[in-house]
Structures are given as C-alpha cells and as structure tokens.
Amino acid sequence: MKSDIRVCSAWRDRHDRPIYTLSDTCPDCGSDTENSAPAPFDPGDPYGEYRRALNGRGR
Ligand SMILES: [Zn+2]
Numbered sequence: 001m002k003s004d005i006r007v008c009s010a011w012r013d014r015h016d017r018p019i020y021t022l023s024d025t026c027p028d029c030g031s032d033t034e035n036s037a038p039a040p041f042d043p044g045d046p047y048g049e050y051r052r053a054l055n056g057r058g059r
Contacts, residue, residue: 005021
C-alpha cells in the first residue's frame with residue numbers, strides 16, 4: 001500500500017515540525033516535498049501527529 005501523504009523535505013530547516021501535504025511542493029515554504037514513508041522521525045506511529053491534527057489537537 002502506497003501513501004500519498006508527502007512531507008516538506010526542508011521542514012527541519014524551515015519549520016518546527018513536519019509539514020504534511022498532498023502536493024509536490026510545500027504549501028508553506030515552497031520547497032520540494034518527499035514521500036513521508038518511511039517516516040524519519042517516528043517509525044512507531046508515523047502518522048500519529050497528522051492524525052491528531054485532523055482530530056482537532058485534542059488530548
Ligand atoms: Zn516547507
């Protein structure tokens with residue numbers, strides 16, 4: 001199964017946290033994006049942060 005979720009390739013330099021998008025370029029800084037899997041930062045739950053954001057930042 002292939003993920004269409006991409007992440008800003010320059011997020012470590014440009015942002016405090018990974019910027020997820022479905023586009024080829026970052027909507028925030030315009031850098032190229034790369035496929036978000038395999039996740040470089042949290043292999044246990046690569047989409048946990050994204051999922052929580054969609055749920056409305058709840059605790
Ligand atoms: Zn960016």
